[in-house]
Amino acid sequence: MATFDQSDDLTGAQFVDVNLSGARFVRSRLSGAVMRGVDVDGADVDAPWLPDGRFLVNGVDVVPFVEAELDRRFPGRGQRRAADPDGLRQAWAALQAAWGRTLERVAGMPPGTVDVSVDGEWSFAQTLRHLVMATDTWLGKAVLGLEQPYHPFGLANAEAEDDGLDMSIFAGAAPTYDEVLAVRAERVAMVGDLLATVTPEELAAERRNPWAPAYPETVLSCLHTILEEEWEHHRFAVRDLDAIAAGQTAPAGA
Secondary structure (H helix, E strand, C coil): CCCCCCCCCCCCCCCCCCCCCCCCCCCCCCCCCCCCCCCCCCCCCCCCHHHHCCCCCCEECCHHHHHHHHHHCCCCCCHHHCHHHHHHHHHHHHHHHHHHHHHHHHCCCCHHHHHHCCCCCCCCCHHHHHHHHHHHHHHHHHHHHCCCEEEECCCHHHHHHHHCCCHHCCCCCCCCCHHHHHHHHHHHHHHHHHHHHHHHHHHCCCEEEECCCCEHHHHHHHHHHHHHHHHHHHHHHHHHHHHHHCCCCCCCCC
């Protein structure tokens, strides 16, 4: 099976009468891709940035339909772009209620479930660790301006390393699930504490983008990023838990 990576520039490439059945595109840029007369039966597309653009299927922009369906499936998701303190507090409460239900679900699943990787994606425990890192980035570093905001139990992705994050911060970290839950709870409380007293004026204050310091963000936009990260990774987690529950992937030793 042929493999292409970032060293291969396929910009503008044409694929004619090519069989791409079962092909995987991971962290790949397909913006502006044109597909004509294609068989897409069973195709599975996951694009977290879909709301920011258009996705045409047979000439129809399906983004509004996808967003509406996700908001229906995940009550409270539609509040993630609230723009005032009260709205943000309600959005955070709805989000944590959703996570609470999911944590209860996981607690009732077979031992080892939290460490299962479905189709090469992060396990449930790893997802929570990544959200620790995301909160440390957008709250600790960006909003609060902490010099070293990162907890060693956090989990960063490859893009963060490309953006200059010192990955040695997380080296050697192998926390238990209970330890992950504890530090995750601390980060959730940090966001809640900020939202409890934040004012419209503070939301409008400028901060440095943690990945691109030359480009300013507002406190509000940083909080929106946290909400987006939380809801997207909650969706991923629920998707994978459904797969595990359906027997598509079993916990180790099961």
